[in-house]
Amino acid sequence: MDGLATIVEKVQKEGRQIPDLQAAYPGVTFKSKSEWQSVNTKLASGMNQLISMLKEKKDDIKRQRVERGVEAKFSKLTSKDLPSR
Numbered sequence: 001m002d003g004l005a006t007i008v009e010k011v012q013k014e015g016r017q018i019p020d021l022q023a024a025y026p027g028v029t030f031k032s033k034s035e036w037q038s039v040n041t042k043l044a045s046g047m048n049q050l051i052s053m054l055k056e057k058k059d060d061i062k063r064q065r066v067e068r069g070v071e072a073k074f075s076k077l078t079s080k081d082l083p084s085r
Helices: 002-014 033-056 058-067 070-074
Strands: none
Touching: 002 033, 033 058, 058 070
């Protein structure tokens, strides 16, 4: 759970800068640019809640994974660190 929280934190940090999506994807309809910041702020707030939940409930999540057999099924998969920027 700590690793997942770290990933969400990195995604959140990178998401603070809003790219010009209209320039990158011409012809695609987006929300008005005037709405982008407020939507991004709401998204960041939701990510904060997710990060907090992952950190606070990691023992419960681990216990549930063990009880449901998910831990045994996927615990042997290897992980790779995300590239640093």
